[in-house]
Amino acid sequence: MADEVTDTEELPETASTFAETHPDVWDRYGDLGRACSQAGPLDDETRRLVKLALAVGAQSEGAVHSHVRRGLNEGLSAEQLQHVAVLGIPTIGFPKAMAARSWVTDLTER
Structure with missing residues (x-):
């Protein structure tokens, strides 16, 4: 399961704008979501x-x-x-x- 949203077209406007303006931060945020999902059973x-x-x-x-x-x-x-x-x-x-x-x-x- 992908807990992160990778397609910025699916995001609300504010999040989409942030993802486009700060792609490195957005990518790290997605990494954190994946790590948290995989951290347990x-x-x-x-x-x-x-x-x-x-x-x-x-x-x-x-x-x-x-x-x-x-x-x-x-x-x-x-x-x-x-x-x-x-x-x-x-x-x-x-x-x-x-x-x-x-x-x-x-x-x-x-």
């Missing part, structure tokens, strides 16, 4: 779900969208991705979990 699916959960907990709509998009491309189901938001209810609270669920739904109900 988790399989690809588990890593994607954990990264989605971290984005949910951080309340980062852009990161949630990114990990949902990647998860769908990697074969995860909408139900699996929605479950991550539901799991957040007792930890981050109902309102924040529902916000995250709406961000997941932005991409799973297209």
